Amino acid sequence: MKKYKKEDLESYTLGTTLTLELLNKKVNLVKRVYIHSKQEKNETLDKILNICNKNKIEVIYSDKIINTLSEKENCYVIGVFEKYESKLDYSKNHIVLVNPSNMGNLGTIIRSAVGFGILNIAIIKPAVDLFSPKVIRSSMGAIFNVNIEYFDDFNAYLKEKRNCYPFMLKATTSLSKVIIKEPYSLIFGPEASGLDDSYLNVGCPLIIRHNNTIDSLNLDNAVSIALYEFTKNDFK
């Protein structure tokens, strides 16, 4: 077992909490669990061992493998799983991320999306690798709750009629004035440059207004604000 690379067919969760989340949500895909000799006995570990036992998942005690995979962190449990594909549900609301490049951002966006009940995320390539252990960790395991599908370009994604809301600094309608039509797609551009001007012709472009002392909001903050406004009536 070596450190994760994008072309690998397997990836892994780092730590007890994440590994338990993996086992709870995707037990059929879990290949084995590694445990370090320094891992203390606790309730989370008991749950992990129980699920492994019930589902005949191999548990391997190996300090060496954990040290190789976990780098500097105090992480003593690792769950290895088979990477999977998922398809978007086009009857539901979506987030569409065009060319996201930051792993931490992607994980945090998935976490917020799940929190606000959006369980379908489209990613337009080129883009960061969804199954990188760093994305999984920054999602706090929320990744195992969502459908995520990659597309070669935006047109490949837009195969059915959708209510599109691209978020752009050149938009003229404020997010706070939006008229929401479902099922919607909230569309966000790459971290450094945002969506290009072609998206001004897609659906109803929106702007999260702020002053111009800053160039833009951080991507995960912009997505979270949009999610909050679009789902506000579901969480009164």
Added chain:
Amino acid sequence: MKKYKKEDLESYTLGTTLTLELLNKKVNLVKRVYIHSKQEKNETLDKILNICNKNKIEVIYSDKIINTLSEKENCYVIGVFEKYESKLDYSKNHIVLVNPSNMGNLGTIIRSAVGFGILNIAIIKPAVDLFSPKVIRSSMGAIFNVNIEYFDDFNAYLKEKRNCYPFMLKATTSLSKVIIKEPYSLIFGPEASGLDDSYLNVGCPLIIRHNNTIDSLNLDNAVSIALYEFTKNDFK
């Protein structure tokens, strides 16, 4: 010149954009600017050199120092400045961060705060070091626009009457139903645990409602959502 440590009297900006922002906002505190031989000539560099020239700030060409300070990144310009203290303006709205521990989060929060026009941030100790180059970088330079003051505890901060809004999962009032009274203090707890129950007795506790598939929102996302809701009428 060595890698930054918390007890140092100086800190530094990594990269041309950040260094230009430092020179534009805090020129009197800039001690010197280092430039790497690989830095290409461009408009931002010209501006940096002009400001240094006008203000008699020393410019030192040194690959060795840049390599020491900048680690693995492609960063060829560094601006060194004297660390400074700033006092909160109690007539204005504030963000209060109780025991923040993540440098990236703090930087991103400062960036969003500046974007939404909140220029006074209280930090309750123990807390991450504001002047760490990592915080400065993740703020994208927004840090040079705000007053940030550290306090030993929350009572030391609360020396004048304020309209306090602590954000907590145990609150019963939704953010979307808030009645805003100024000047306000938006109060957020540490990343891992949130505010303790004592804050239920402070002002008007608020909750950003989401489903319970996730434990909580990431701190910078929660702060950004709160900032958006509280300043919405300023940015129509």
